[in-house]
Amino acid sequence: MRNPFETEERAAWRRTLADFVAAEITPHADAWDEAGEVPWSLHERLGAFGVWGFGIEERWGGLGFDDAFMRCAYQEEIARCGAGGVGAAVNGRSISVAPIALLGTDELRARVLPDVLSGRKGSSLAITEPGGGSDVANMSTRARRDGNHWVIDGEKTFITGGTKSSFYVVGARTGGEGMKGISLFLVEADITGFSRTALSRKQGWWASDTATLHFDGVRVPTENLLGEEGRGFLAIMRNFNYERIGMTAGCLGAMKACFEDSVAWARERKTFGAPLIERQAIRHKLADMSARIDATEALVNQICWLMNEGETPAAEIAKAKVFGSKSLEFVASEAMQIMGGAGYLRGGRIERTWREVKVMAIGGGSEEVMRDLAARQMGL
Template structure:
C-alpha cells in the first residue's frame, strides 16, 4: 500500500521488521534447497518459536506471549507465506492450527509440560479433521470413538494432515454420538499410541517442504483424558478454530501476491520488447494497476477484520468472504504475474511459477471457496429472509 495503514503501531512495525529480516536472511535464501529436500530443518521451528510467533493468545505459564494481536498474527502469516515458498509456512504451521483447542481444553499437566515445548518449536502438533471420505462436510465425519473401560477406542482415518509426519501430538475430530454436528468430539492423541499409524502423502503439486499425512486409527486406545472439551460439542470448537486458520490464509495469500507483484515488476522494468521496457507498454502497466488494486483490497479487508478481532469480535462471515476474496485475488495476481514473465514464468525456479502451483491449496484448504461462500450466506442470514 502506498498510503500508510491507520492500524500500524510502532510495536507492530518493530515486530514486522524483525520477522522480515529473519525471513530475508534465514529462510528465503534456502527455500529452493528445502523444497528439493522436502523438509525444513528442525532448527527453523525452534528459531521461529524463539521469535514468539507460535505464542499468540497463549498464557505465559503455558509458554505463550500472554497476549493476542490479530494484526501481528497476520503479519507473521503474510511474511511466512511470502518468504518465497509458502510450504515453509505449512511446514511449521500444523501446530498453529491445532494450538487453539489445546490451550482451551487440554488437561492442565499437558498445558504445563507439553504445550510450552510445542510453542517453543521443540515438538510439532497437527489438526486432524479431514477424512478420505470428505473434508468440506465436517458435520458428517466418520472416524468413530467408542467409550470403553478407562477411555476410548478410535477407528477411522484422516487425510491431508499438515505436519502429520513429524507431529508428536494430534487434535483429532471423532464421532462420539449420533449423526451430524451434535455427535462430534475432540481428542488429543500422541503419535506413539498403539493403534495409531501414519503414511506420507506424496506427489503434491506444491508445499514440497512440508509434510501432509494420512492418519490411521485401528483400535487405537486412548485414556479418558484424551477427550478434550465437552463430549459431543467438538463441532463448535472446530468451527471457531477454523476462523484463525482462515484469517492466516488471507494474510498468507497477501504475502504470496506480493511475491508475484514484486518479482513481475522487477522483470517488467528490465525486460525490453519492441524497443521499450515491458512496463512502458500500457497494457502491461495496467496489469500492475489491477494487481496492486487487488492486493490493496485484500490488505484493507484483512486489517478491518483484525481490528474487529482485537475488539473481541469473531466476524466469521467476513473472514469467510475475505478468504474467498483473497484466494480469487491470488489466482488473478499469480496468473497476471506469470503472463508478464512470458516463457520465463513457466520455468521451475521462477518465484511466480511456485506461487501459481500453490494457489489451489489456498483456495481449497481450510474451507474451500464454495463452502465459505455458503457459510457467509448462512452467517449473514440471507437464505432465511
C-alpha cells in the same frame, strides 16, 4: 497501503519477521521445496520469536497476549518467501495449539504446549477424512468410551505436518449423527494403534509433509478429551476462523512476492527497444494486481480490528478467504504472464506461487463452502 491500525509494536514485530524471512528463509525456499522438507532448526528458530504463542499464557510457553494483526503479519511475512509449503511445514501448530490451550487440562497443556510452541515438537490438526473434508459434521472416525479411556478407530487424510508431528488434535464421533456427536481428542504419535502414511507428489506445498493418519483401536486416557464431549464441532468451527484469516494473510504475502518480482522483471526486461514497464498493457496489469493486493490488505486489517474487539466475524472471514484466494489466482497468473517463458521455469517465487493457488482455494474451507457459510451467516 498505510495501515490505519498500525502501532510501533506491530511495525517492529513485522520488521523483525520480514528481516528473518528475507535473510534466513527466502534464499533457501527453493532448495527446501525441492527437498520436500524444511530443516527442523527452522521450527525452533521461529518458535523462539513466539509466532505460535498468541492468546496462550506464558506458563504454557505462550506470549501471554493476543493480537490479530501480529498473528496475520507473521502469516503474511512468511508467505513472502514465495513457497507456501515452507509456511505450511511449520504452521500445522498454528491451527492445532488453540484447542489444546483453550480446552485441555493443565496437565495436558504443561506436557504439550511448551515443546510445541518452542518448535521442539510438532502438532497437527486432523479433521479431514478420506470420505470428505467439507462436511465436517458428517465425519466417521469414531471414539467409544471404555472405562478410563476412549478408543479411536478411523482415518484422517491431508494432514499437514502429518508424518512429523508428535501431537494431533483429532475430531471423532462420540455420539449420534451430525455436529452434536463430535468431540475433540489429543492423540500422541507414539501410541499403540496409530500409524501414518505420507501423501507424496502434491501439486505444490512440496516443503510441507502431508499424511493420512490411521487409528486402529487407539486408546487415549479420558484426560485427552479436549473440552466437553459432543462440543467438538463448535470448537472446530471457532478454530477455523483463525486458520482462515491466517490463510488470507498468507495469500496477501504471496501476492506481494509476485508483485515485487514482476515489477523487477518488467523494469529489467526490454522488448522492441524499451523496458516492459513502459508498456501500457503491462502497467495496467500491475495496477490491477496492486488493487487486489490493497483490497485484500484492507479486508485483513479490518477483520483483525474486529477480532481484537472480541468479535467473531465468521461471514467476513469466509468472504475474505475467498477474495484472498481468488485475488492470488489473478495476481499469480498475471505475474507469470509478465515474466513470459522465464516465469514458467521451475523454482522462482512466481512459479511456486502459481502451483500453490489451488491449495489456498481448497484447504481450510473451500471457496464454495466459504461462500455458503458467508451467505448463511448473513441470514440469506
